Amino acid sequence: MKRKFFKSIIIAAGGLLVFAACSKSFLETDPTGTPTENNYYRNETEAFNGLVAVYDVVGWQGNAYITKTGMADAASDDHYAGGGSSTDVSGLQVMSNYTVDPATGPSAELWQKGYAGVFRANLLMEKLPNVPMDENKKKRFVAECKVLRAYFYFDLVRLFKNIPLITKTLATSEFNSVLQAEPAQVWAQIEKDLTEAIAEAQLPDKLASSETGRMNKGIAHALLGKVYLWEKKYTEAAAEFALVNGTPGGANSYGYALLPNFADLWKFTNKFNSESIFEISFSSLSGGTWSCTSCTEGNVLNVMVGPRGYSPTPGAPDYYSGWSFLPVTQSLFDALHFDPRFNATIVNLDSLEKNGVAKYEKGYMNTGYFLAKFAAKNSDRTTGGGNVELNFGQNLYEIRLADAYLMEAEALVRGGGDAARADALLNAVRKRVGLNPVPATIDNIMKERRLELAGEGHRWFDLVRTGDAATVLASKGFKAGKNEILPIPLQELENTKILQNKEYGGTK
Structure with a gap:
């Protein structure tokens, strides 16, 4: 019997098994043993460890080297796999040539990531009322969990459309009877x-230096603005982004x-x-190995993305x-060739x-051009042990200020808002370079x-969101009315009530 990712994650979340052996969140944590639901969450420290477990999923990277950024880049017109x-990391290959199906592709990894985060957030929110701890801290933990759960569901609904909506922990008897919403x-x-979460007074506007990576109101407003933009609620989107962006090129509340x-x-x-709004943490010190x-915790x-078999001359x-x-x-x-951002990208x-320099x-589908934004250098090598390849520590931007400026400008133009402000937002990004x-x-x-934003995983989502994917990606095999979403992973359909999307031969 193939592994049921959906079912197995519910079980894992219910038992706090846990912290995925490593932490990619705002705090390094080293929980010992394998505590279960019945004997955990006894105090604030254990509740905080549970919060770390929710954050841990944000930086999820599967054994198949699948990440949302890598998948979206491979599927876009800016990159090949x-x-x-042609079979190396098949999850990227089938996205690049649009032969993805329920059994092959990135679906299983991305589904597993999303629901691991959802279930951990649900579990902690259910446990918190009975944890003896400061009530204001408890409210902050709940607010953070809500932002994180929203983030996980935002990815899940964009990628799979027809998904289960679960806002509480499930009993074992419910595992196989979950329906899609x-x-x-x-x-x-x-x-x-x-x-x-925004209305909760305990979610801070700004973070102390020791709390970098945790959720704050700036992240919540930016994420809500992005959600509204996807829903084509342009006036609402612009208003949320305005709170984050403040004066274009100038000051803001955060x-x-x-x-x-x-x-x-x-x-x-x-x-x-200062440009980072929502950032995904990685570390060069976790000592990750091929086992x-x-x-x-390294960024795979x-x-x-680095050049294969690179052999440089001195200098x-x-x-x-x-x-x-x-x-x-x-x-x-x-x-990008004559753009000031070319050499950094x-x-x-x-x-x-x-020119005899290197x-x-x-490699496969080589063009001679590589993504400089993420390509590791020898000077970035780990000093924390493990395999060098698995322990580079560059963080990723989920949302940064230039991105937020451009999303607000788009919302203003599409929604018939303040044209002068839209000009100022766009041109603040251009003026910087x-x-x-x-x-x-x-x-x-x-x-x-x-x-x-080249190479940062936004291009494919932008093309899908705006309806331009069918035209721009036709040469790669993109089919309108199908490839805007991914198939529900095959493992989730066995012995469950989950139905495959119609776009991939199902009935949902």
């Missing part, structure tokens, strides 16, 4: 969780600010900088030899090789999103 061959119910629950130098965003040590690739994208760029995944397409290269290995092995102002049309905003 790459790697060593209408998508509108899921969207409504996401909004409810976020608005309630202390966010564009970094003066775009390239500084990609320094591995530049974590939780459990999903247990490492750092080695995946050449210091890249660590990687696996050549997500090579940049000619289309993105041409779009793309490394042209073909040019280096032609050599590299040509020395580009002249342009009017805030939808074409200009979406072009700017592609160039500013």
